[in-house]
Amino acid sequence: MPEPGACPRLIERHMMQHIKFYMTPGSCSTGIHIILEELGEIFEVTIVNLPAGDHFKPAYVTVNPKSAIPALLRPDGSLLTEVIAMAYWLGQSRPRAGLWPTDLTDATRALETMAYVVTTLHGQGFARIFVPSSFARDPAAHGEVRRLGQDIVEKGFAVLNATLPRESYVAGAFSVADPVLFYVLFWADKLNIPLPATLLAHYRRLLARPAVQLVLREEGYNPATLGQMAPAA
Ligand SMILES: N[C@@H](CCC(=O)N[C@@H](CS)C(=O)NCC(=O)O)C(=O)O
Structure with a gap:
């Protein structure tokens, strides 16, 4: 300044x-x-x-x-x-x-994961849970819309869990794709939606990063209380 x-x-x-x-x-x-x-x-x-x-x-x-x-x-x-x-x-x-992968295979994986997070997990799954009124006008149907949203989210997490590298990040090294994945893992934590083991380990790895902790505190959350759940059965 x-x-x-x-x-x-x-x-x-x-x-x-x-x-x-x-x-x-x-x-x-x-x-x-x-x-x-x-x-x-x-x-x-x-x-x-x-x-x-x-x-x-x-x-x-x-x-x-x-x-x-x-x-x-x-x-x-x-x-x-x-x-x-x-x-x-x-x-x-x-x-x-170095937050955008220089290798074509890694960059493509980053795009693929971000697209799945934003369009499927968020746009199809969590959006049904958070705003069921966007999917059905009849309030009597909102419970079913939310349940459908949760099914989409759980299937999406299972798919990502199977492709995510076990001990590294979405595209090998940490990249912009990891914070994008983070926001749906964080939502799952807040809503008590279980995360499969590899995704949960990834979420905890991200929670340990100073920048993630700073952002969570700035947004009103206590990082120490997050990531405590057991992996999905
Ligand atoms: N496709 C958009 C989705 C953004 C989005 O859905 N944002 C939500 C908050 S998480 C929002 O602004 N919702 C307000 C609304 O749709 O009325 C993106 O990738 O940025």
Whole structure:
């Protein structure tokens, strides 16, 4: 940060270099929040209160017409949405951090895992559990919608568990794909949905990372209380 009294134009340029990050604590934006901290990025946070419906209010809709979080407003003024695109851009644009795999096979695995997490586990599974009203208008059907969501999540975890390397990360070395996977493992923990053994070990490995602990504390969670469950039978 420039010292007080430094050239105003220098301060202006410095401020403009920051990413603006739109997020909601405990949501899918946690994955992107972890990537930003792992990169040591300086960024400015705007909390969007989803339960209060802030994402549908004009102040946010003018920023992101999709009315969803997370979103990144980049230093050049362009908006970036969609978790996978944000993870890709952050990893690729900061190559020295090594969070985007350089090997084609590893990079493809990272994309494959992120796509499955975001579209299937989150979009088909957890979305049914969190917002059953998006899948059935009749409130009497919401219990069944939630149960279906849980089935999708449990099947998805079993599939990922079978392909995840036992003692390393999604794409060999730690990459942007791991924080993206983290957010659904964290949701499972909060909802008492059991994790199969390899996924649980991966979740605990991520919970031990300083950047993950920092993000969890910043978002109002105590990392010491997480990852305590027994593996799924
Ligand atoms: N496909 C989007 C999904 C984002 C998403 O579903 N975000 C949720 C929070 S975890 C949201 O904004 N929900 C508000 C709504 O859909 O009304 C992405 O990858 O960023």
